[in-house]
Amino acid sequence: MDHRARPPLYRLHPARRHQRRRALHLPHRLAACGDRSLRRAAAVFRLRLCAEWRRPDRAQPGHRLVAAAAPRRAAAAGGHCRQCRAGPLDPGRGPERLGRAAGAGRLRVSVLLDDGLDQPDLGGTGHASFRTCGGHGLGPDRHSAVRHGGAGLPGDGGLSPSRHGRAVQHPDLRLRDRRPCHISAVQAPRGGLNHTRFLPEPSPMQRALDITRSRFADWYQAVVRDADMAETSPVRGAMVIKPWGYGVWEQIQQELDRRIKATGHENCYFPIFIPLSFIAKEADHVEGFAKEMAVVTHHRLKNIDGKLQPDPDAKLEEPLVVRPTSETIIGDAFSRWIKSHRDLPLLINQWANVVRWEMRPRLFLRTTEFLWQEGHTAHASAQDAEAETMRMLEVYRSFSEDYLAMPVIAGEKPENERFPGAVATYSIEAMMQDGKALQAGTSHFLGTHFAEAQGIKFQDEAGGVSLCNTTSWGVSTRLIGGVIMTHGDDDGLRLPPAIAPRQIVVVPMLRDKPEDAEVLKYCEDLVAALGQLSAFGQKLRVLLDTKKIKSAEKRWNWVRRGAPIIIEVGPRDAAGGNITYMRRDQLRDGDKVKSLAVGRQEFVEEKAVQLLVEIQAGLYADARHRLDSNIKTGVTDWAGVEEYFSGDEDAFKGWLKVSWAKPGGAELEAVETKLKTLKLTIRNAPLQQPAAFAPCLFTGAPGVEEILIGRAY
RNA sequence: CGGAGCGUAGCGCAGCCUGGUAGCGCAUCUGCUUUGGGAGCAGAGGGUCGUGUGUUCGAAUCACACCGCUCCGACCA
Numbered sequence: 001m002d003h004r005a006r007p008p009l010y011r012l013h014p015a016r017r018h019q020r021r022r023a024l025h026l027p028h029r030l031a032a033c034g035d036r037s038l039r040r041a042a043a044v045f046r047l048r049l050c051a052e053w054r055r056p057d058r059a060q061p062g063h064r065l066v067a068a069a070a071p072r073r074a075a076a077a078g079g080h081c082r083q084c085r086a087g088p089l090d091p092g093r094g095p096e097r098l099g100r101a102a103g104a105g106r107l108r109v110s111v112l113l114d115d116g117l118d119q120p121d122l123g124g125t126g127h128a129s130f131r132t133c134g135g136h137g138l139g140p141d142r143h144s145a146v147r148h149g150g151a152g153l154p155g156d157g158g159l160s161p162s163r164h165g166r167a168v169q170h171p172d173l174r175l176r177d178r179r180p181c182h183i184s185a186v187q188a189p190r191g192g193l194n195h196t197r198f199l200p201e202p203s204p205m206q207r208a209l210d211i212t213r214s215r216f217a218d219w220y221q222a223v224v225r226d227a228d229m230a231e232t233s234p235v236r237g238a239m240v241i242k243p244w245g246y247g248v249w250e251q252i253q254q255e256l257d258r259r260i261k262a263t264g265h266e267n268c269y270f271p272i273f274i275p276l277s278f279i280a281k282e283a284d285h286v287e288g289f290a291k292e293m294a295v296v297t298h299h300r301l302k303n304i305d306g307k308l309q310p311d312p313d314a315k316l317e318e319p320l321v322v323r324p325t326s327e328t329i330i331g332d333a334f335s336r337w338i339k340s341h342r343d344l345p346l347l348i349n350q351w352a353n354v355v356r357w358e359m360r361p362r363l364f365l366r367t368t369e370f371l372w373q374e375g376h377t378a379h380a381s382a383q384d385a386e387a388e389t390m391r392m393l394e395v396y397r398s399f400s401e402d403y404l405a406m407p408v409i410a411g412e413k414p415e416n417e418r419f420p421g422a423v424a425t426y427s428i429e430a431m432m433q434d435g436k437a438l439q440a441g442t443s444h445f446l447g448t449h450f451a452e453a454q455g456i457k458f459q460d461e462a463g464g465v466s467l468c469n470t471t472s473w474g475v476s477t478r479l480i481g482g483v484i485m486t487h488g489d490d491d492g493l494r495l496p497p498a499i500a501p502r503q504i505v506v507v508p509m510l511r512d513k514p515e516d517a518e519v520l521k522y523c524e525d526l527v528a529a530l531g532q533l534s535a536f537g538q539k540l541r542v543l544l545d546t547k548k549i550k551s552a553e554k555r556w557n558w559v560r561r562g563a564p565i566i567i568e569v570g571p572r573d574a575a576g577g578n579i580t581y582m583r584r585d586q587l588r589d590g591d592k593v594k595s596l597a598v599g600r601q602e603f604v605e606e607k608a609v610q611l612l613v614e615i616q617a618g619l620y621a622d623a624r625h626r627l628d629s630n631i632k633t634g635v636t637d638w639a640g641v642e643e644y645f646s647g648d649e650d651a652f653k654g655w656l657k658v659s660w661a662k663p664g665g666a667e668l669e670a671v672e673t674k675l676k677t678l679k680l681t682i683r684n685a686p687l688q689q690p691a692a693f694a695p696c697l698f699t700g701a702p703g704v705e706e707i708l709i710g711r712a713y
Numbered sequence: 714c715g716g717a718g719c720g721u722a723g724c725g726c727a728g729c730c731u732g733g734u735a736g737c738g739c740a741u742c743u744g745c746u747u748u749g750g751g752a753g754c755a756g757a758g759g760g761u762c763g764u765g766u767g768u769u770c771g772a773a774u775c776a777c778a779c780c781g782c783u784c785c786g787a788c789c790a
Contacts, residue, residue, distance in 0.1 A: 208751090210725090217784080236781085292789070325790085359714090359788050366789075419790040427790085442790055474790090509750060552751040570749055580749085593751095 208491040208559045216434040216485075216650070223484055224363045226560045227493040237361035237368030241477070244561055245364075247501025248480055249371065253351065255403055255498070256373060256475070259395050265347040265375060270329050272353070273320040278328040281453040285327065288420020292357040294322040294368075322355040327421065327446070327472055330376045331454040338468060340459050341380050345388070349375040364481030365438070365713050372476035378456055378468040382447065385469035386424075389445040392473040393426045396441035403536075404479060405496040405620035406430050406486045407627045408440055409708060411684030415664055416672055419472075423447035429683045429708065431627045432485035435652045437683045437712040440482050443473035481713075486623050493562030494584050496619050497612040498536045502543040504608065505563040509551045509570035520546070522574035522600075526567070529604045535612045559587065564615045565608070568595070579603055585615045630654025631708065636694050638674070641709070645678045655683065655710035659703035661696035671698045675709060683708040 209226060213219045224230055229245030232238075241249065257267070273296060280286050300314035323329065330348070338346060351373050361367045375392060379385040397410045408428035418425040422444040430440045448467040450456065456468040487494040497503045508523045510516045523544050530542045543563075545554050551568070558566045559582075567581045580597050588594055598607060635641055635656050645653055662685075663671065675681060685707045693703030 221783095232782085288790075356789080360784095360786095413790080417790070422790080425790065439790080444790075507750095509748090511748060511750095513748090550751080556751055568750075572749065595749095 208556050212490045213433060213488075214650075216432075219488075219490075220481075220485060221363070223488050223493050223560075227484075228557075228561055229480070229484070229493070230363050232363065235368070237358055239361075239363050239367050239369075241371075244501060245480060248483070248495065248499050249477055251499040251501060252403070252479060253373070256395075256399055257351070259399060260349050260373070260375065263347075263391060263395060265349045265377070267350060268348050269350050269352070270323075270326050270333070272323055274323050274326070274329045276319045276321055278332060279321055281328060282421045282450055283453075284449070285421035285453075289324045289356070293324060294355045294357055296320040296322065323352070324354055324356045325472070325474075326350065326352070326354075326374055327376065327450055327470075328454070331450045331456055331470070334376070334378050334468070334470070335455045335457070338378060338456060338458050341461055344378060344380045344458060344468065345384060346378040347375075347388075348377070349373060362481075362713075364477055364484070366478075370477045372474050374472060374474040377471045378451070379470070380458065380460065380466070380468070382445075382469045385447075385471050386445050389424070389426060389443045389471045389473070392471070393428065393441075393443040396428050396443065396473070396475055400428055400430065400440055400479070400482075401620065403496070403498045404483050404486075405498070405616055405623060406440065406479075406482055407620065407624045409627070409631075409684065409686050411686040411708070413442075413684050414662075414668065414682045414707065416668055417682065419444045419446075421446060421449050423449065427684050430482050430486060431623075431630060431654065431710075432482070432713070433488070433626070433652075434485070434650075435630060435654045435711065437655065437681075437708070437710045438478070438482045438485065439683075439712070440479055441473070441475040444471060446470040446472060487562070487619050489587075491587055492560035494619065495562035495564060497564040497616045500541070500562065500564050502541050502563055503535070503612055504530055504540060504542045504565045504567060505558045506542065506544045506567045506569065507551055507554045507558070508544070508546070509568060511571075515571045515574075519569055519571055519574045523569050526569070526579065526600055526604070530608055533604070533609050535609045536616070540608065540612075555582075559584065565611060567603075573597070577601070581607075581611075583611060583615060585618050631657050633657045636697060638697065641680075641697070642678065645680065645711075649679075653711060655708045657686075657706050657708055658697045659694040659706050661699050661701040662704050663696075663699060663701075667699065674698070679711050680709050681712050683710055683712060 209219070209222055211219050211222045224245075227244065228242050229248070230239045230241045233240045261267075276295070279289065279293070297316055297319045298310035298314050299316060300311040301308050302311035302314070330350075334346060337343065351371070353369055353371050354374075355369045358366050358368055377385070377388050379388060393410050397408055400406045400408050408430045410428045411426065413425040413427050419442065424445040426443045426445075427439050428441045429437045432438055446469070448469055450470050451467040456470065457465050458468060460466045483495070483499070484493055487496065506523050506527055508516075508519045510519060527542050527544045530540050533540045545558070547554065555566060555568065562584055564584050565581055566584065567579050569579050573579055577600050578597050579600050580595050581603065582593060582595050586594060630652075631654060632644060633656075635644060635658055641656060641658070644656060660671075671682075685705045689705055693706065695701065696703050
């Protein structure tokens, strides 16, 4: 059939597009029948015209509104249109017959449009259908009714988030895991209205985030995004660190830099480019990094055949690598700087970016480019260098625990996890809320490996020439990922006050009214007074959020970002000399947000600093408890390991502390392979070791140390 | 590089199976109402449907290729 011959019943002139849109807007249609429930239901459905729209011949004269609900399969089996199953209705009565769909299904409400409705442009008849989109009828979109209301049905006890709390926990961003959708159809008394409802799952709490930690990986991404920490960039694997995330990094830098200097180190800066030949000097080192190196081969672009590309005539004589770490280029400098034992120890540090071409990046945890601090030192004796290695490990441990409120286990890495070219590698390992380990910092004793390769020598007191012993150590922006996964909750990030870019955020409740000025003034005074106070050795960092967006929106933004204390001040607070505050670490009392009123003066003079200290300590205590109570001991055979790590992979699994004989070479490889079958790795051998050991879990040989094993990032 | 999924408005997603006018929610803008706080109502603006080629009278929809993203592997101090 020639399509042009079809009656253009539903074609609108483009200029009348909005009329068409309105015609498609089911609420309007349903509003016409006067059933508020249906009208609201429509808002949570996806609406589309279905194929029958174009089959007016199927419409029966006199139909106005027809509603039917059916599981998808039934709908398919029964043909494409439900309209014939439902009887004709008067607009004022709503649907007369409703099916029942249990589980995720398709609800079809057919609306026959006829010229009795207010869209004369449409003419004729047709019908629209919409279907549930799973869950409680809301899309997985966090922006839809889940957070902001405007959806859900009145009178069913909780579908309208703005009034009744969040309709349904929607832990899922994907359709395949949709929650069952309960649709019930209630036959109304004769002459009354029928109601189409969604019966929500009983989980009414409304969260600042649309996802919970039950899906940890997705939750993590949601926090990074919603807390304004970072985003992905056009360059694969590289990230843009946003002001709030960078602010955290600046706090980390500031304090760690202080501690690094306090232990006698000085900062320098070395080039980002390293001659390829430098990297090649230390055999293990090359091998370890070769596979993830970015290489610069040209120094000019040229327009060839309309395409900008590296100019073949501008090829570098020797390619440069973008530093994955700076041992080699700093070692080169050391070899020139160090002549005599009087030049030792040489203790330096640099804050820099490094590039490692990672296969699977994750914001903060593993990115192609990241920021870090790398310390490099040279010493006269191995003992001195070892002592330095341990000293810096301890700096990392205490920094992590004191400042990030992130408890860690310091220990030595097994041979197979060593830094390429190191004699010994030590790490601090933190436990995330999903039980996985995060290597949060490393400290390497490099022995004379690099000194040999690069000629870092000195004349000793006896006049002979000796090789230096070197160390290197670093922590990176990965720490931020650790903080997120250690402290975050279902409302977003929770920042330890010590590293929060803003420790207290003041949100004035402004309403575009004359008294706004007074509220603002009151807040400014408050911020000024708080700014005079100190905590964690620094002046308080306080922000007055005067951004011109809704106050409520501001509050939740700061909740998601994890500001430790959020203060709200309304006109009545200002008049009464009070403030209202929320502490982020104890945001809720049950399901409700806990908001406390207190006198402004009392808050400034007594509460503010005390609360910050309390929050810091509280976050640490929680994390400490999680770490301590999830390291299982007493497992002595492989079956015990398998048992502990069996079952649901996403379920929380802590670490095991087991005894082993510290095998090397092929034997260690076998252990590694075995562990890999359960996705496990050896995290480290804690510095604190018991006096006696059980036999080796892997070989049965006498044990020589205890190690932690677990899943890791 | 292997397996799976995805790419449609600023954001989140329907629509694709069965080709026939580009949709929904949030956000944005406007007006009215509301004001101890995650507002309501009405209206409006906003889209090369990832890119290309093919099939077709007609492609968001079907086919092929490519690009990109996510997850699982491989890889990773």
